[in-house]
Amino acid sequence: MAKYTNLPAEELVSLIKSDDKQAFAEFYDRYKGPLYFQAFRMLGDDEQAKDVVQEMFIRLWETRHSISVKTTVEAYVFRSIRHKVIDFIRHQKTITRYLDSLECYLEKGTAALDESYIEKETLALFRLALASLPARMREVFDLSRNQGLSHKQIAEELCISEHTVKKQINKAIKHLRLRINLSLLSLTLL
Incomplete structure (x- = not known):
């Protein structure tokens, strides 16, 4: 894997698009820390931040053939994690609204x-x-x-x-x- 450590991010992305798992592992090692700190800064929760980062990398691998980086790779992954965090927050709010409406029904029952x-x-x-x-x-x-x-x-x-x-x-x-x-x-x- 040492041959991947000196590759620019753009080359790693190109290799990932061609199903190179070692390139993906290097990409993951390179960006997991900074992305975790970004997610943690937005969510304030360690476990949630880890989950969001994992989900982002899973999604990245699943959609690797259609990755389209129009800016820098760094901007791409940070924008991706930001969107994942926003989706996570929306999802949590939906669950809370559902549970609140269920509680409201329990109280009113009409x-x-x-x-x-x-x-x-x-x-x-x-x-x-x-x-x-x-x-x-x-x-x-x-x-x-x-x-x-x-x-x-x-x-x-x-x-x-x-x-x-x-x-x-x-x-x-x-x-x-x-x-x-x-x-x-x-x-x-x-």
Whole structure:
């Protein structure tokens, strides 16, 4: 791999486009650190930043044949990570809005008969997904979403770090989304 370390980024991209895995490994080693710091600066969360960087590199490899760098390679990858972070933030907001609307429904409980049935089924799926969470994660999620406590308050109450609280909530949301989506998919296939 030493022969790749001195290659300019543009040549690495050209080799990557021709399926050169060693060129990709060098490209990854060269840019993973700076991209992680950019993502971390935007998100403020270590795990989320790592996930976004990994997703960007996976996407880069999957679309390697159609890579089109119109500026510098550095500008291209930093723009790519910025877009990945923005997509991640949008996705998190969508999940939060969904969970908030579900909570609102639970509090108000008013809907037409057909809508009520669909919402009851969705609520049942949500409760099953929630019950499948590990106990500590479920407790953290409940304190955050149902009792409205801040990350700091939860951390103090459970004697854990705020970082752990944030991580647990993010994992819970990912788990819930996956379980509900899989359940809805299986219902549509029936």
